[in-house]
Amino acid sequence: MKAIDLLAAGELTLLGLWGERDAVHMALFGEAGDVAVVTLECGSGEFPSVSVFHPPALRLERSIRDLFGLEAAGAGDTRPWLDHGVWGAHAPLGNNTGAGEKAPYPFLPAEGEALHQVAVGPIHAGIIEPGHFRFSAGGEHVVRVEQRFGFTHKGIEKLMQGASLDGAATLAARSCGDSTVAYSFAFARAVELALGTEVPPRARYLRALMAELERVANHIGDIGGICNDASFALMLAQTGILRERCLRAADVCFGHRLMMGAVVPGGVARDIAPAGVEQVRALLAEIRKVFPRLIELYDNTASLQDRTVTTGIVKAEYARRFGAGGYVGRAAGRSFDARRNLPYAPYDQLSFKVPVLDAGDVNARVWIRIREVEQSLALIDQILDRLPRGAIRTELKAPDQSREGMALVEAFRGDVLVWLRLDAENRIARCHLRDASWFQWPLLEAAIEKNIIADFPLCNRSFNCSYSGTDL
Amino acid sequence: MRRTLLESLTHGPLTEAPPAPDEAALAELAKNVQKAAQARLGRSLSIRAVDAGSCNACELEIHALSNAFYDLERFGLRFVASPRHADVLTVTGPVTKNMREALLRAYNAMPDPKWVVAIGGCAADGGIFKGSYACLGGASDVVPVDLHIAGCPPSPTALLKGLLALLQHVEGRTG
Numbered sequence: 001m002k003a004i005d006l007l008a009a010g011e012l013t014l015l016g017l018w019g020e021r022d023a024v025h026m027a028l029f030g031e032a033g034d035v036a037v038v039t040l041e042c043g044s045g046e047f048p049s050v051s052v053f054h055p056p057a058l059r060l061e062r063s064i065r066d067l068f069g070l071e072a073a074g075a076g077d078t079r080p081w082l083d084h085g086v087w088g089a090h091a092p093l094g095n096n097t098g099a100g101e102k103a104p105y106p107f108l109p110a111e112g113e114a115l116h117q118v119a120v121g122p123i124h125a126g127i128i129e130p131g132h133f134r135f136s137a138g139g140e141h142v143v144r145v146e147q148r149f150g151f152t153h154k155g156i157e158k159l160m161q162g163a164s165l166d167g168a169a170t171l172a173a174r175s176c177g178d179s180t181v182a183y184s185f186a187f188a189r190a191v192e193l194a195l196g197t198e199v200p201p202r203a204r205y206l207r208a209l210m211a212e213l214e215r216v217a218n219h220i221g222d223i224g225g226i227c228n229d230a231s232f233a234l235m236l237a238q239t240g241i242l243r244e245r246c247l248r249a250a251d252v253c254f255g256h257r258l259m260m261g262a263v264v265p266g267g268v269a270r271d272i273a274p275a276g277v278e279q280v281r282a283l284l285a286e287i288r289k290v291f292p293r294l295i296e297l298y299d300n301t302a303s304l305q306d307r308t309v310t311t312g313i314v315k316a317e318y319a320r321r322f323g324a325g326g327y328v329g330r331a332a333g334r335s336f337d338a339r340r341n342l343p344y345a346p347y348d349q350l351s352f353k354v355p356v357l358d359a360g361d362v363n364a365r366v367w368i369r370i371r372e373v374e375q376s377l378a379l380i381d382q383i384l385d386r387l388p389r390g391a392i393r394t395e396l397k398a399p400d401q402s403r404e405g406m407a408l409v410e411a412f413r414g415d416v417l418v419w420l421r422l423d424a425e426n427r428i429a430r431c432h433l434r435d436a437s438w439f440q441w442p443l444l445e446a447a448i449e450k451n452i453i454a455d456f457p458l459c460n461r462s463f464n465c466s467y468s469g470t471d472l
Numbered sequence: 473m474r475r476t477l478l479e480s481l482t483h484g485p486l487t488e489a490p491p492a493p494d495e496a497a498l499a500e501l502a503k504n505v506q507k508a509a510q511a512r513l514g515r516s517l518s519i520r521a522v523d524a525g526s527c528n529a530c531e532l533e534i535h536a537l538s539n540a541f542y543d544l545e546r547f548g549l550r551f552v553a554s555p556r557h558a559d560v561l562t563v564t565g566p567v568t569k570n571m572r573e574a575l576l577r578a579y580n581a582m583p584d585p586k587w588v589v590a591i592g593g594c595a596a597d598g599g600i601f602k603g604s605y606a607c608l609g610g611a612s613d614v615v616p617v618d619l620h621i622a623g624c625p626p627s628p629t630a631l632l633k634g635l636l637a638l639l640q641h642v643e644g645r646t647g
């Protein structure tokens with residue numbers, strides 16, 4: 001309860017809240033840069049609600065109820081979150097209580113004269129992930145939007161239970177395809193911390209190279225995507241070329257365009273191809289030639305700025321309270337980057353800046369991404385210059401007893417948390433993956449208020465939160 | 473902006489020569505697609521992509537089809553927002569139980585003749601999510617699939633090969 005008080009007082013930040021059959025775990029981050037996990041046994045099937053005092057925990061509590069059947073006592077909102085009543089099971093990771101049933105889902109009300117509702121999704125107009133948005137609008141202006149997700153829930157955490165390290169790593173890499181390197185990286189680090197494994201220096205640097213390539217490719221692609229959603233297609237055409245060049249370089253280096261499965265517990269699955277270093281240097285030169293021109297284009301196109309400046313503002317107070325990571329938090333004054341605040345190899349040996357802005361609008365999120373591309377390019381330079389020689393993978397020994405490990409890795413959209421427990425034979429007893437989007441999605445609901453419905457795609461794109469990463 | 477536009481005009485195109493249609497895909501189509509449906513549509517197909525629980529990697533590569541290197545629209549293939557405008561439904565992901573109804577509704581909203589392409593290992597048979605309490609076993613559990621494009625995710629080139637095979641088949645050249 002002390003921890004909940006400190007969360008509510010803003011002295012701690014919620015990093016994660018997840019369940020087990022008879023227990024609930026909560027990860028916390030303190031201002032001093034320390035991380036703690038609080039575990040509460042709940043044999044009675046109940047745990048004290050965190051969300052009642054600290055709203056960012058709400059969706060996590062609803063998910064714990066759906067997956068484990070553990071009730072958050074005192075919670076105000078007890079609607080299901082992931083469970084749509086069609087699994088043929090309730091609480092599949094807990095004391096499975098037989099088939100759930102499909103029930104109407106009551107959306108939160110919006111009252112006022114001449115309000116109307118617009119239901120969007122789960123299938124959207126564009127080629128994006130499925131999710132439902134319920135708008136209440138007065139004319140063009142959004143009064144309230146409520147998200148309803150869970151459509152891409154695949155049962156990843158259940159599939160992981162009892163899986164071998166290889167099997168679980170394969171699942172972790174496919175939790176969220178655009179951040180596959182970051183997820184594999186976080187999963188591998190959690191395993192290595194549990195086992196006390198030292199990763200060879202070359203592998204550490206290769207992991208960072210992949211992570212930065214992934215970040216650059218996503219940021220560049222999304223900058224074009226955001227502009228395209230403001231009807232400025234030229235930018236998407238240009239950034240699409242740069243993104244494709246990134247993916248092709250990744251393919252040459254590591255044999256997969258998205259580098260899926262390249263980071264594994266113990267190191268990396270394959271060394272960089274002989275032609276890889278040259279390929280990456282050529283890529284950096286190309287980006288450095290073209291990207292500044294695109295930034296100038298963004299900055300000097302008044303019709304585009306008209307759409308992005310002051311649109312979809314995230315309040316700094318919300319970003320802080322929700323512990324919003326990534327560009328969503330950093331564009332609204334929250335200076336947090338797992339690479340710096342909870343440094344891990346090799347970032348503790350590399351120099352980079354963490355850009356922060358205060359405006360919190362679409363424009364600020366674009367600028368954070370622009371600055372982060374520049375930082376990543378500089379990081380890749382450092383990585384290539386210092387790339388150590390030697391082994392790329394260490395053998396993992398079975399621990400003889402149950403071990404736990406937790407790691408945070410900075411993906412392009414924010415920090416990914418992986419917590420796991422291994423049994424004595426190095427199988428997964430329980431693994432939880434927490435995407436940065438858990439603490440960003442709710443802010444989108446707040447950011448869109450008083451904006452027009454037509455600006456929603458633009459706001460949504462500037463957040464680019466993950467559906468699969470949160471639905472799992 | 474002027475400089476970027478001018479350079480785009482003076483540079484040679486980035487767009488690459490199309491790959492040959494996938495032989496295996498042609499063989500699969502020859503089995504599945506009715507002759508009656510062929511040659512009705514001319515050289516143009518509209519595609520509605522539905523993510524039925526994918527990890528988003530397939531979507532990224534489908535997006536890449538529209539970049540300058542692959543330029544999908546030069547073949548008369550284009551993505552549309554409404555299933556009512558679509559000839560082809562592409563399905564990604566293992567088909568989660570939570571997406572089953574939405575996928576079925578999208579399929580039912582499409583006019584005949586129509587084709588379904590299952591993209592990626594998950595849509596083929598559930599892939600690594602097979603057997604989960606939350607997933608079905610791929611697209612064919614919900615809609616009749618005419619063509620599978622393998623990969624995790626399939627590269628844009630693999631996607632092009634499959635879609636070109638479909639286009640060629642619909643045109644009736646090989647049928």
